Amino acid sequence: MIRHLCGLCLLQLSCGATVNAEVFSWECNSLPVDSGWMFLGEFCEPTTWIADGSYFQEVDDDSCPKEPVGESEAFERSLDDYLASAQFWIEWRVEGNGNTSELIFGAPAALGMGDPFTGVNYTFVVARDMAKLNRGNLLPIIFAPFAAGVAHTHRLELLGDEWYAWYIDGHLVDSGMPSGAFPSRIATLTWLGRSWHEPALNRWDYIRYGDLQEPFSGDFDSDGDRDGRDAFYFAECIAERGNGPGAPADPGCPWADMDADGDVDFADFGTFQRTFTGSNE
Ligand SMILES: [Ca+2]
Ligand SMILES: [Ca+2]
Numbered sequence: 506m507i508r509h510l511c512g513l514c515l516l517q518l519s520c521g522a523t524v525n526a527e528v529f530s531w532e533c534n535s536l537p538v539d540s541g542w543m544f545l546g547e548f549c550e551p552t553t554w555i556a557d558g559s560y561f562q563e564v565d566d567d568s569c570p571k572e573p574v575g576e577s578e579a580f581e582r583s584l585d586d587y588l589a590s591a592q593f594w595i596e597w598r599v600e601g602n603g604n605t606s607e608l609i610f611g612a613p614a615a616l617g618m619g620d621p622f623t624g625v626n627y628t629f630v631v632a633r634d635m636a637k638l639n640r641g642n643l644l645p646i647i648f649a650p651f652a653a654g655v656a657h658t659h660r661l662e663l664l665g666d667e668w669y670a671w672y673i674d675g676h677l678v679d680s681g682m683p684s685g686a687f688p689s690r691i692a693t694l695t696w697l698g699r700s701w702h703e704p705a706l707n708r709w710d711y712i713r714y715g716d717l718q719e720p721f722s723g724d725f726d727s728d729g730d731r732d733g734r735d736a737f738y739f740a741e742c743i744a745e746r747g748n749g750p751g752a753p754a755d756p757g758c759p760w761a762d763m764d765a766d767g768d769v770d771f772a773d774f775g776t777f778q779r780t781f782t783g784s785n786e
């Protein structure tokens with residue numbers, strides 16, 4: 506009934522906004538070019554494939570004429586739908602076996618976003634056991650070590666020109682004042698796999714971004730309902746991310762804390778089920 510009302514009465518308000526997609530999520534179940542990404546180009550012939558909900562990029566120099574530059578491929582999306590976003594978040598999960606010595610060359614896996622007008626820029630480069638953040642050389646470069654051999658969840662939250670925060674696996678790596686607001690005028694998001702001196706295999710699990718959700722709302726995609734799409738991410742917050750009774754909610758899950766007690770557990774899931782509005786997308 507609630508969804509019915511939404512469809513009839515609030516079409517111009519909350520439902521109409523879904524056209525602009527408050528959340529974009531690529532779960533790596535399909536090829537990037539079939540999932541809304543623009544192919545920016547490749548160098549030599551990287552080997553790529555989809556398997557088990559992940560996108561694999563094998564980049565080496567097998568097909569390249571000579572060192573040091575090896576294989577690469579890159580994809581891009583405009584963030585223009587989010588220029589008015591007061592609070593923007595982006596999260597991606599990736600595992601790679603590339604050597605940390607490649608980080609200085611922007612390899613083996615990278616995800617970056619920037620605005621050519623304002624100069625505000627965030628470029629993350631991820632190797633097997635370390636990530637690097639460069640913000641257009643305007644602020645100190647940050648290195649964050651982590652365990653090799655498993656995927657890690659990276660999360661960036663931006664609050665206008667007031668605040669930025671970088672999390673890995675739910676733990677705060679760095680936060681503070683950004684060099685400016687982002688997205689603000691012209692904004693693009695790019696990600697790539699690249700071999701410079703060393704080969705690498707990157708496994709991308711997902712890339713998601715959007716307007717920061719209302720806490721306690723149960724509404725992952727901020728479209729005014731609690732449906733099957735929200736349920737996918739709710740289940741993830743319940744089963745993963747270190748959430749549970751009494752544990753502080755993972756930074757990606759306050760929207761799933763439906764009883765507003767600071768955690769995400771089955772009490773919240775019960776409320777989500779009781780207030781479920783339908784199975785629409
Ligand atoms: Ca996936
Ligand atoms: Ca929703």
Ligand SMILES: [Ca+2]
Nearest residue numbers: 762766768769
């Ligand atoms: Ca809770």
